[in-house]
Structures are given as structure tokens and as C-alpha cells.
Amino acid sequence: MQDRDSGSCWFTIIKMEKEYIIELKNVVKRFPVGDGLFTALNQIDLRFEKGEFSGLVGPSGSGKTTLLNIIGSLDSPTEGNALVLGKDISKLTHKESALLRNHHIGFIFQVVNLLPVYTIFENVEFALLLQKYTASERKKAVMEALEWVGLEKIADKKPDKLSGGEGQRVAIARAMVKRPEILLADEPTANLDAANAHAILQTMVKLNQELNTTFIFSTHDEKVMKYLNRIIHLRDGKVESDDLIKSKENVPGT
Ligand SMILES: Nc1ncnc2c1ncn2[C@@H]1O[C@H](COP(=O)(O)OP(=O)(O)O)[C@@H](O)[C@H]1O
Numbered sequence: 001m002q003d004r005d006s007g008s009c010w011f012t013i014i015k016m017e018k019e020y021i022i023e024l025k026n027v028v029k030r031f032p033v034g035d036g037l038f039t040a041l042n043q044i045d046l047r048f049e050k051g052e053f054s055g056l057v058g059p060s061g062s063g064k065t066t067l068l069n070i071i072g073s074l075d076s077p078t079e080g081n082a083l084v085l086g087k088d089i090s091k092l093t094h095k096e097s098a099l100l101r102n103h104h105i106g107f108i109f110q111v112v113n114l115l116p117v118y119t120i121f122e123n124v125e126f127a128l129l130l131q132k133y134t135a136s137e138r139k140k141a142v143m144e145a146l147e148w149v150g151l152e153k154i155a156d157k158k159p160d161k162l163s164g165g166e167g168q169r170v171a172i173a174r175a176m177v178k179r180p181e182i183l184l185a186d187e188p189t190a191n192l193d194a195a196n197a198h199a200i201l202q203t204m205v206k207l208n209q210e211l212n213t214t215f216i217f218s219t220h221d222e223k224v225m226k227y228l229n230r231i232i233h234l235r236d237g238k239v240e241s242d243d244l245i246k247s248k249e250n251v252p253g254t
């Protein structure tokens with residue numbers, strides 16, 4: 001370890017202190033297919049800083065979901081390292097990776113999957129039941145999350161009456177209620193019309209800015225791309241390009 005008071009290693013220290021919330025180093029993912037192996041991700045090197053609003057963009061089959069699953073510690077790389085909040089996810093026990101997901105990572109999927117017999121409030125509250133909150137703390141957190149997405153007035157309704165856009169807003173509240181550091185959204189606008197897609201994205205931009213949550217989308221939706229601050233193009237399991245969109249405010253039309 002270098003001496004921190006030594007001027008000679010100042011630049012080294014600055015470099016070291018840059019905080020990456022996610023680091024993917026040479027990540028390879030192979031799946032068994034027939035008698036052989038299919039390479040779904042091929043030597044992915046990517047780093048994400050806290051508070052990024054970024055997207056994995058690429059055609060179907062390019063590896064977007066596989067990569068999100070690895071970042072979310074739902075799956076492990078075949079080779080290489082995936083560090084999430086400083087933890088190498090391949091080295092975590094089953095329990096440790098569940099803890100990482102339950103406390104620090106929120107997921108939003110293309111299909112919302114709300115539990116139909118429970119109210120909207122209860123669907124969001126489920127995300128907190130694995131944590132040590134009292135009922136009144138849960139109520140406060142759930143109502144706040146429903147306010148973020150504008151659904152606090154229908155908290156007691158069952159999800160069967162919701163439109164697709166409202167369902168996806170409940171999914172955002174469910175993913176954000178535990179205030180995760182990382183929010184992974186796999187094609188979240190795929191089943192939404194344009195107006196709902198923009199409303200959802202504006203909500204996510206607001207949460208990104210207010211809570212400094214790191215967002216990573218997978219998408220091939222042009223509407224989503226307009227909001228992103230960083231676009232990572234994947235093709236055949238490889239990073240084809242990685243561009244920061246610095247000059248743009250990520251709220252089009254405002
Ligand atoms: N469990 C699996 N077993 C075999 N092949 C898989 C598995 N998961 C994904 N793949 C393959 O890996 C490639 C990338 O898939 P995926 O990450 O789902 O792509 P995308 O999300 O970009 O559409 C695809 O060719 C897919 O068929």
C-alpha cells in the first residue's frame with residue numbers, strides 16, 4: 001500500500017478513489033447447447049459509476065439480458081469477474097447473493113407480474129418483508145414509493161384494473177421501495193405505448209436524479225435511448241461501442 005501523504009503518488013490515489021459501483025472484467029458467459037457451448041457474452045469489460053443512467057442496446061440475442069442477470073447476481077460469469085458494490089459475485093454464497101439482491105438491487109422486467117390477489121400496496125410491500133422493518137416503517141416507505149410513481153391514491157386497489165402503464169409504475173415502486181443503489185430494467189417499455197413509455201422514463205429520470213440510483217436498462221427502443229446518458233451497444237455478446245452522451249439533459253422536451 002502506498003503512503004497517502006506522499007505527493008509522488010497523488011495521481012495514483014485519485015485514480016484509485018474513483019468509485020465504480022459495478023466492474024465487469026473480461027466477463028465471458030457460455031451456455032451448454034446440444035453437445036457444445038454457446039458464447040452469449042464474450043470478454044465484456046465495463047465499469048459503471050454511481051448515478052449513471054445507462055443502457056445496453058442491441059438486437060435480440062445480443063446478450064443484454066444475460067449481462068443484466070450477471071450484474072444482478074442472478075447468474076455468474078463462466079470466466080472473468082463481475083464486481084457489484086465491491087463484491088465478486090462468483091464468490092458469494094447463495095445467501096450472500098440473495099442479500100445483495102434484496103438490499104441493493106432492484107429489478108424491473110418487461111412483464112410486470114404483479115400478484116393479482118394482493119393490493120397494489122401489498123405488492124410493493126412484499127419487497128420489504130425480507131428486511132427488518134416495522135409495519136409502520138413499511139407503510140411509510142411503500143406510500144412514498146407509490147407517490148414517486150403517482151399511484152398513492154389507488155394503493156388499496158387490486159392490480160387487475162390497472163393499465164399497462166400503471167402496472168409498470170407499480171413495478172417501479174416495487175423495485176425502488178428499498179432504495180437500491182442499482183436498478184436494472186430489462187426492456188421496461190416493450191409493452192407500453194409511447195405516452196406511457198415517456199411517462200415511465202421521466203419517472204425513472206426523476207428517481208435517478210433525486211436518489212442517485214444507478215440505472216442500467218436493456219432496450220432497443222428509440223424512446224428509451226433518448227433519455228440515456230450512456231449507450232453501450234452490444235452485438236453477438238461483445239461491446240461494439242460505449243458512448244457517453246454528456247451534453248444532453250436526459251429529459252427530452254423540457
Ligand atoms: N440459459 C440459456 N441457455 C442457452 N442459451 C441461452 C440461455 N440464455 C441465453 N441464451 C442465448 O444467449 C444469447 C443472448 O441471449 P439474451 O441475453 O437473452 O439476449 P437479449 O437479451 O439481448 O435478447 C441468445 O442467443 C440466447 O439464445
Ligand SMILES: [Mg+2]
Binds near residue numbers: 064065066186218
Ligand atoms: Mg433480453
